[in-house]
Amino acid sequence: GAGVSQSPSNKVTEKGKDVELRCDPISGHTALYWYRQSLGQGLEFLIYFQGNSAPDKSGLPSDRFSAERTGGSVSTLTIQRTQQEDSAVYLCASSLAGTSESEQYFGPGTRLTVT
């Protein structure tokens, strides 16, 4: 079956512009996560959606970052007024909730470059 998909795969934007990154999770997965991976670094948690519960936004680095998950499926991460330090690979992951099949499956990521 189809895995987690993300679009675009690459995004180059000018400092100060807004960007939207999209994630399509695996069908039926109720948990969705966004992480950020800076060059040569580990993955940094950003936000977590679980079913109809309020999202865990504790990892968002500033109020310029926001995310939505519509209809319990597709998610969009929005970065407003982008800064150069926002340059990174943004990874989305999804998993089944409430079961022992807890593996988080990652998408291919969106490489964001802010010039």
Added chain:
Amino acid sequence: GENVEQHPSTLSVQEGDSAVIKCTYSDSASNYFPWYKQELGKRPQLIIDIRSNVGEKKDQRIAVTLNKTAKHFSLHITETQPEDSAVYFCAASRSNFGNEKLTFGTGTRLTIIP
């Protein structure tokens, strides 16, 4: 919040030898510990995980050990092969089913020398 430290940052091992990567965590409530492998330019993929009610788990050439008292866990790869070359990340989470945010270590770049 949780803090996960990972060592070493780089590791070179002769093909056929064993490799060990170690992680420590700070949150005593963490109870799920996965390991991910990330090849160059690719997405992270789960290779093995362990939960707090288990001290050791094996899957062919890969094993993970957990010491909850000391708050550390380790990845062991035996009979290493060139395809084991990649960056390995440990992670920790509070949920028994892993359905909560993962806190990752900073990664270990493993190079297998033919």
